[in-house]
Structure formats: structure tokens, C-alpha cells
Amino acid sequence: xxxxxxxxxxxxxxxxxxxxxxxxxxxxxxxxxxxxxxxxxxxxxxxxxxxxxxxxxxxxxxxxxxxxxxxxxxxxxxxxxxxxxxxxxxxxxxxxxxxxxxxxxxxxxxxxxxxxxxxxxxxxxxxxxxxxxxxxxxxxxxxxxxxxxxxxxxxxxxxxxxxxxxxxxxxxxxxxxxxxxxxxxxxxxxxxxxxxxxxxxxxxxxxxxxxxxxxxxxxxxxxxxxxxxxxxxxxxxxxxxxxxxxxxxxxxxxxxxxxxxxxxxxxxxxxxxxxxxxxxxxxxxxxxxxxxxxxxxxxxxxxxxxxxxxxxxxxxxxxxxxxxxxxxxxxxxxxxxxxxxxxxxxxxxxxxxxxxxxxxxxxxxxxxxxxxxxxxxxxxxxxxxxxxxxxxxxxxxxxxxxxxxxxxxxxxxxxxxxxxxxxxxxxxx
Ligand code: CTP
Numbered sequence: 140x141x142x143x144x145x146x147x148x149x150x151x152x153x154x155x156x157x158x159x160x161x162x163x164x165x166x167x168x169x170x171x172x173x174x175x176x177x178x179x180x181x182x183x184x185x186x187x188x189x190x191x192x193x194x195x196x197x198x199x200x201x202x203x204x205x206x207x208x209x210x211x212x213x214x215x216x217x218x219x220x221x222x223x224x225x226x227x228x229x230x231x232x233x234x235x236x237x238x239x240x241x242x243x244x245x246x247x248x249x250x251x252x253x254x255x256x257x258x259x260x261x262x263x264x265x266x267x268x269x270x271x272x273x274x275x276x277x278x279x280x281x282x283x284x285x286x287x288x289x290x291x292x293x294x295x296x297x298x299x300x301x302x303x304x305x306x307x308x309x310x311x312x313x314x315x316x317x318x319x320x321x322x323x324x325x326x327x328x329x330x331x332x333x334x335x336x337x338x339x340x341x342x343x344x345x346x347x348x349x350x351x352x353x354x355x356x357x358x359x360x361x362x363x364x365x366x367x368x369x370x371x372x373x374x375x376x377x378x379x380x381x382x383x384x385x386x387x388x389x390x391x392x393x394x395x396x397x398x399x400x401x402x403x404x405x406x407x408x409x410x411x412x413x414x415x416x417x418x419x420x421x422x423x424x425x426x427x428x429x430x431x432x433x434x435x436x437x438x439x440x441x442x443x444x445x446x447x448x449x450x451x452x453x454x455x456x457x458x459x460x461x462x463x464x465x466x467x468x469x470x471x472x473x474x475x476x477x478x479x480x481x482x483x484x485x486x487x488x489x490x491x492x493x494x495x496x497x498x499x500x501x502x503x504x505x506x507x508x509x510x511x512x513x514x515x516x517x518x519x520x521x522x523x524x525x526x527x528x529x530x531x532x533x534x535x536x537x538x539x540x541x542x543x544x545x546x547x548x549x550x551x552x553x554x555x556x557x558x559x560x561x562x563x564x565x566x567x568x
Contacts, residue, residue, distance in 0.1 A: 155187070158234040159196065165215045166198055166207070166240070167280040173210070175202030178262060178277040178289070181239075185273050188288075188298060189328065196238045199265055199277070204242040205229050211238075226257055244268065248313040250351075255313070266290065270317045271324070271336075272297045272304045301330040311343035315352050318343060319360035322382055326364075326373035337380060344385045357386070358442045365422035371398035374426070387426070389434045394426050397490065401425040404489045407508070411515045412482055420448055421483040425490055427452065451481055459484070463491055466510045467503055477514060478544075485511045519543040520555035521562065530566055539565075 155163075163179065170177035179187070181197035200207055205222045208229030212219050217233030227242035243265040246255035255268075262277060269275040272294040279287045288295075297304050303321050311317055318340050321332050332340065349357065364373050375395045377383040383390060401422060405412075427435050432455075439452045462477050466488075477485065492507040521529075521543075523536050531539060543561070546552040552561060 154190065158236060162196060162215075162233065162236065162238060163280055165211060166200075166238075167282065167285065169207055169210055169214070170200060170202075170280070171282050173202060173207060175200050175207065176262070176279070176281050177201075177207075178279055178281075180265075180277050181269070181274050184276045184278050184288075185298065187278065188276065191328075194236055196236060198238065198240045198280075199243050199262060200240060201243045201262055203227075204240045208238075208240045211240075227259065246313075248309075253351075262289070267306055270305065270310065270314070270320055272306070273302075273324070273330075275306075297333075301328060302333045303330050303336060304333040305336045305339060308339055311340055312346075312348055315343060315348040316356055316360050318349070318380075318382055319364055319386075322373055322376045322380060323360075323364050323367060325376050326369040327367055329372075332376075332380065341381050344381045347385075349385050354441055354443050358444070361386070361423075361442075362419040365426070366418050368402075370422055371395050371402060374398055388438065389430050390426060391429060393429065397425050397428055397494070398422060400493055401486070401490050404486050404493070408482075408486055408489075408511070408515075411512070416482050417448070420451055421486055424452060424483060424487045428487075428490070428494075432456070451484060454480075454484065459488065459491065463488055463507070466507050467492075469506075477510070485514065513548060517544070517547040519547065520552075520558045526562070529562060531562075 166177050177198055177200045178184075179197065180199045183193050183195060183197040185191075186193035198204075204227050205224055208219060208222065208231055211217065212231055215233070217231045217238070220230040220232050220237075222229045227244055229240050231238040231240070243260050243262045244257045245260040245264050246257050246268040248255050266275040266277070272291075276288065276290045276294055276298065279285060279289060303324055305311070305317070305321075321336065321340060324330060325332050364370060364377075367373055374383065374387075377387070378392055378395070405418070405421065427438065430438065432453075436453060439449055444452070462480070466477070477488075480488070489504060489507050489511065492503040493501075495503050519540055523540070526536055526539065527533060543552065543558060546561070547558075552558045
């Protein structure tokens with residue numbers, strides 16, 4: 140039965156940021172002006188009710204989403220990232236938030252895994268095209284019934300009970316990425332996949348539906364899964380449901396334990412990692428840890444990653460072990476050659492150390508962690524800009540930085556003034 144419930148939206152709204160509230164009010168005002176009803180939907184509505192943060196505002200409008208998005212950007216600012224007139228969707232970036240606006244629509248799938256054929260519709264029909272009941276809850280942002288929640292009562296029950304449930308028996312055939320999504324939401328919220336949904340999911344896996352989706356979409360889903368805070372739990376669920384067997388050939392259940400350790404290591408080093416740290420790549424390295432070289436290569440090829448990321452995943456284990464031995468034996472840093480490793484690989488080194496048998500494992504892990512901290516902190520005091528201002532030629536900077544780094548790590552330069560003295564002497568030569 141469809142219900143209209145007036146929820147205490149003001150409480151939920153106060154939990155949103157002022158930027159989010161402003162965007163919602165702006166869309167509400169535009170909808171009124173254009174005579175189109177607008178709603179908060181999907182993950183954003185779900186997370187408001189669950190009290191989870193979500194930086195992706197999903198809106199549906201009973202009208203022209205593309206025109207509304209363009210008017211929004213013109214009146215309130217923000218960058219239009221994409222407008223898709225065929226699918227009646229638009230994406231805007233504003234204040235670090237993403238706003239997805241879609242026209243209420245119905246979808247038909249011509250074949251498994253293909254993109255849907257869409258037709259404008261009403262909010263009521265829009266519900267039925269969605270993946271799971273917990274993602275089909277709508278909150279009106281229209282004047283008059285602002286904050287009213289609109290959906291079948293059963294959807295709210297699923298959200299309260301923590302159940303992931305599809306709408307119809309062909310849901311996974313229509314869009315097999317939903318198999319990954321079910322696992323992702325189950326892990327993220329600690330939800331269960333409802334028994335019939337699980338059965339349908341397993342049937343779709345058995346029927347080889349994953350092969351129907353492009354490698355790009357598989358990579359995207361795997362990346363979203365491994366970037367979840369609960370990625371180890373997600374992989375555990377992937378094993379329990381059969382997704383791991385189909386999508387991660389050769390990976391053993393022991394990977395879950397490694398991923399849990401890897402997550403702790405990531406937390407430990409978090410403050411030292413820059414924005415370019417690729418969590419997906421790091422977790423993938425861990426996931427593939429025990430695969431033979433040939434199997435790893437075969438799997439990595441299916442992902443179509445860029446050259447640099449592929450090289451990280453296929454970096455020879457023998458070389459990694461050699462670096463690890465160098466650190467364990469306390470060989471001076473400049474001879475170990477860990478500089479060629481990316482941060483994802485350095486953290487993976489810690490994991491390799493931690494996987495050694497106790498009590499040696501813990502000791503080795505500590506030594507590798509200290510070593511990496513040294514790599515992260517003992518860098519030249521002077522920036523490239525400062526070096527150039529002092530008079531060093533641009534083409535000399537690479538070699539000079541290496542030389543200073545060696546001296547910093549060897550304890551020969553302990554302060555910025557010492558480093559300055561060294562640089563002045565160098566210029567005089
Ligand atoms: N959706 C769907 N089927 C898909 C992808 C998306 O039905 N294969 C619908 C769902 O209703 C979903 C909404 O589109 O809630 C928005 O999609 P997306 O942003 O990918 O999902 P979220 O639920 O917001 O996921 P997340 O919290 O991970 O961003």
C-alpha cells in the first residue's frame with residue numbers, strides 16, 4: 140500500500156549541511172516556478188532516513204530535468220558536468236556536492252546488461268525502475284507537502300529491518316551491476332539480502348549474467364566495492380553469495396583476513412597519504428596477493444586499467460621481497476630502492492611484513508612501518524621553487540633532490556639551516 144507520511148523532516152534537515160539545504164530549497168523554488176513537482180530520491184533519501192552522510196544529492200522531477208538543471212546553474216551557480224537528453228538526466232557540481240537530477244521515467248531493457256530504453260513518466264512509475272526497495276523512497280520538496288515521504292509501506296519496513304530486496308524477478312538480468320550493488324549496500328549498512336533476492340542473484344550469476352556487462356562497468360563496481368570502508372565485509376558477502384566465485388576467479392577466502400589487516404594499515408598511515416592515493420589499487424593489490432603471477436596478469440588484463448596502475452599490480456613479487464629483506468636487514472635506506480614504489484605498494488609492503496608468522500611478523504611489521512614513516516617524513520626541507528630561487532638550474536633539481544634526500548635519511552642533514560649551508564657550499568663549487 141502506498142503511504143504518504145509526514146516525517147519530522149526538519150530534524151533530518153538540520154543534520155544536513157547549509158550547502159545541502161540551500162540546494163534543496165533552490166530546486167524546490169525552481170520546481171514551483173516551472174510548475175514541476177520535485178523529490179529527493181535514491182541514496183540521498185535513504186541516507187537521510189538512516190542518518191548517513193551522502194554528498195550526492197539525487198533528485199527526480201516530474202518534468203524536464205535537463206532544463207531545470209540548466210536553469211539551476213544559471214540562477215544559483217555550479218558547473219553542469221553532464222546533460223543527457225536521451226536519458227533525461229543532468230549532473231551538476233556545486234560546493235563539493237554532486238546534484239543528480241532526473242526526469243521521472245520508466246525503463247525497459249532490450250537485453251541483459253544493455254542500457255535501458257527510457258520514457259518520461261510519473262514519480263509512482265519511477266519507483267519501479269529502481270534497483271532495491273530501500274532506494275525507492277521519495278521525499279517531496281514541493282511547497283504544500285514539503286518533507287512528506289512517499290512510498291509503499293513495505294519499503295520503509297525493509298529499510299527498518301535492514302533488507303535488500305529487488306522489485307521483480309528480472310531485476311538482475313536487466314542490470315547485472317545490481318549484484319555488486321546488493322553486496323555493497325549489505326556490507327555498508329550491515330543489511331541482509333532478502334532470501335528470494337539472494338536466490339535471484341545466485342541464479343543470475345549461474346546464468347553468466349556478469350559476462351553481459353562491459354569491463355568498464357565491472358571495473359567501476361569492483362572499485363566502488365573495494366573503496367567501501369567495509370570492503371573486507373563486502374568481499375566476505377561476495378563469497379557467501381557466489382559473486383566472488385564469478386567475478387574474482389582464483390581468489391581465496393583468506394583474502395578477507397588480509398583486507399581487514401590492510402584496512403588497519405591504511406588507517407595508521409592515513410594522515411601521510413596524499414589525495415592521489417588510490418585506495419582501489421591498494422585493496423586490489425591485497426586481494427590479488429596470493430594469486431600466481433600468470434593468474435594475476437590474466438585478471439588485471441580484464442580490468443583495462445591505465446599503464447601505471449597495471450604496472451603496480453604486476454610489479455614482480457621477487458623485487459618486492461628483495462626490498463622487504465633490505466628493510467628487515469636494516470640496509471641503509473638509499474640502498475634499498477623503495478623510492479620507486481608508490482604509496483599503495485609501500486602500504487602493501489607493511490601487509491606482507493604483517494603476514495609473516497608471529498612473533499617475527501609483528502617485529503618486522505614495526506620495522507617496515509618505521510621505514511615508511513622515515514620515507515614519508517625525511518624529504519628535503521627546501522621546495523623546488525626555493526632551490527630555483529637560490530640559483531639551481533631546473534635540470535639539476537632531480538639529482539639534487541635525490542642527494543639531499545640521501546643525506547636526510549643518512550642523518551647528515553638534520554635541519555633546514557644545515558640543508559641551506561649544504562646548498563650554499565654546493566653553489567660555490
Ligand atoms: N539505481 C538503480 N539501478 C542502478 C543504479 C542506480 O536503480 N544500477 C538507482 C537507485 O535508486 C539509486 C539511485 O539510482 O539509489 C542513484 O544511484 P547511485 O548514486 O549509483 O546510488 P546510491 O544509492 O546513491 O549509491 P551510493 O550511496 O553508493 O552513492
